[in-house]
Amino acid sequence: MIELSSATEIDAPAEAVWRTLTDFEHFSEWNPFIREAHGTTDVGGTVTVRVQPSFGGPRLPLHATILFRDDNHELRWKGSLLAPWLGAGEHTFTIEPIGAHRVRFVQREVFTGALPRLLAPILARETQRGFDAMNLALKARAESADRARSWMLLEPRSGPGVRVESVGSALPSRRLTTADLMASTRHRTRIDLERLTGIRERRVCGPGEDSRSLAIAAARDCLSRSRHAAEDLDVVISASITRYVDGTTHRMEPPLSLSIKEAIGAHRATSFDLANACAGMLTGVFLLDAMIRKGEIQRGMVVSGEAITGLGRNAARSIRSIFSLQLASLTLGDGGAAVIVERAPDGKPNVLLAGFTTLAEHSRLCVGLPAPHAPGARMFTRARKIHEVAMSDGPALIEEVLASRGLRLGDIDWLIPHQTSVRAIRSGERALAARMGDHPRHVVVTVDEYGNTASTTLFIALDKYLREGRLGAGDKVLLLSVASGLEVGVVVLAIDELQEAYGHAN
Structure with missing residues (x-):
């Protein structure tokens, strides 16, 4: 024996x-x-x-x-x-x-x-x-x-209701096709990036455009559809990963939020910068949700400007094969986005759920480091492993957090996931369906024309679909962020009169 x-x-x-x-x-x-x-x-x-x-x-x-x-x-x-x-x-x-x-x-x-x-x-x-x-x-x-136990969630009845009041975005006019980007690589790679990712093009900053200018333009666009003026804001949060001002200067101090609030005229607002990788804007919404529910503020703005395609230019100098850890840098695009979150008037909230959790054991799967022989930085991403983790852990986490508010995936009309590639989004869609036996009515894809615009992706997509009149009153929208960390964030909102600011009736 x-x-x-x-x-x-x-x-x-x-x-x-x-x-x-x-x-x-x-x-x-x-x-x-x-x-x-x-x-x-x-x-x-x-x-x-x-x-x-x-x-x-x-x-x-x-x-x-x-x-x-x-x-x-x-x-x-x-x-x-x-x-x-x-x-x-x-x-x-x-x-x-x-x-x-x-x-x-x-x-x-x-x-x-x-x-x-x-x-x-x-x-x-x-x-x-x-x-x-x-x-x-x-x-x-x-x-x-079991990790859903570590979701940071506010009780649905704690404090006043919260609503997303307006959304805005700003995109550079210059377009860069994937074919042109791959033609710029120093080494002959034979990588068909467009077929691999589904990305046809992305927007890139031109002269006079940077993180600050994109953020300011997005904030002004957001205010143009708001019932409020800039001086009505209590808080301005900048969530940019990149902090480029005056073209190529990456500024650490003073905070970018200070420049933004001064430029838009939010002089009485408290301002601070927040860094949480591609989940930055959703994290800002989560914080404003908490501050409003606790009665600390009436309304605030989360804004971000990402001049991030420099990572792609640096990757193009050294990438040799599809196995390069810098491959994901070639999927990035520049863009700005902003959102105003307020205490819901007349007890009519449209934010049904806001939550965050972290899979910290995977924190080294995406790392950004200074570029040794070029301006800016380099990003090293184990994209395949991140995808595996997202496919294995993500569906259970999403199922748990939706269930905490009595929601099912089938209750969701529009799922807006973080935009990494068309292939990754479709794989995630199948994994969610397999796990939950259900699916949302629609899954939003914008990465094919904008690329991965980092912290701004979800709100650029939300603004685009509101502009195009695709979202109707009562539609439930799930914003899903998966970011380096690994950070997983979820916000569910119900479309109310948001679309009216774009000239679309209910």
Whole structure:
């Protein structure tokens, strides 16, 4: 007889660990040891698993019978490789609560038969490696599935209601096609970026345009459709990643928000800069939502100007293949956006939900660093890994946060996701449908003509669709941000008289 075990502590409740452990259908997505499992967890039922040895090679099939099941506590099966006399194993999974939302997970196997005794050293080594790898993967999976507990959310009835009062945007007139951008690369790459991303063109700053000028133009555009004047604003938040002024000067101090508020005439407003990567503007909306609900302010503006295509120019000097970590820099576009958020008059809020969470274990997947031999910076992105994380963790997070307000994905009329590429947006759409068994009526895509405009993407898209009269009164719009960090932000708003400011009747 040979007995092996492995244990790990998981920051998730027993129910979350149990759901992951017994969801055989999705083992292939996360389990490095038991790569496949088919069957039932009912006592007396059978399950067929395929185990992947650490040295590679074909997966080993095992046929087992469920011996014991205690939901949220223990699952035990006994199986054999070929015949019981040749080799059999009794495998036990145990979940032991050690706190309100923390458990100790233990895998244990007892081997009997001639083959385990003959191959004891190899069997012990491979099984132990498999147990340890599976435990770590289960920990990551269960914790991510339960991560919605860390959503920062305001109670729906806490304080007065909040509404988005007006939106504005500003885009440079100069267009740069993807074909022209790829023709500018120093090395011959053979990358068909337009086919890969769906991006045909993007806007780029011309002479006299920079982060500050785009932000000011967007703020003025927003005020042109507002019932309020600039002096009515209590707060101005600048959420730009880039802070270029006077063309190529990247200014750290004084804050860009100070220049913006002075330029638009919001002289009495408190102002500050906020940095949260591509989630910056949505983070600003979340903060204004909280400040209004607490009665600290009546209204505020979040504004951003992104002159970010310099990252693409720097990437073009060094990129050689599709595997370059700077590839995502070639998808960027310049643009500005602004939004005014206010205390809802007459108790008619249109912000139904505002929440944020962070997947901090993935914080190094997108990193920006100074460019050593050129102006500006360089960005290194493990885009494939970010996409994998978004596909595996995102749907569960979104499902949980919508459910917290009694919403389903099918209640959403327009989903506006962060605009990275057409392919990524369509993959996300399929992943959400698979997880939630539902889908929004429409998914907004603007990346094909504007590129990824960083912190401004969601509000440039919202402004575009309002301008075009596509959004109707009562439509629910889900703004979804996924940004370096990884930051995940959600705002759900119901279109009220917003579209009237664009000349569209209800």
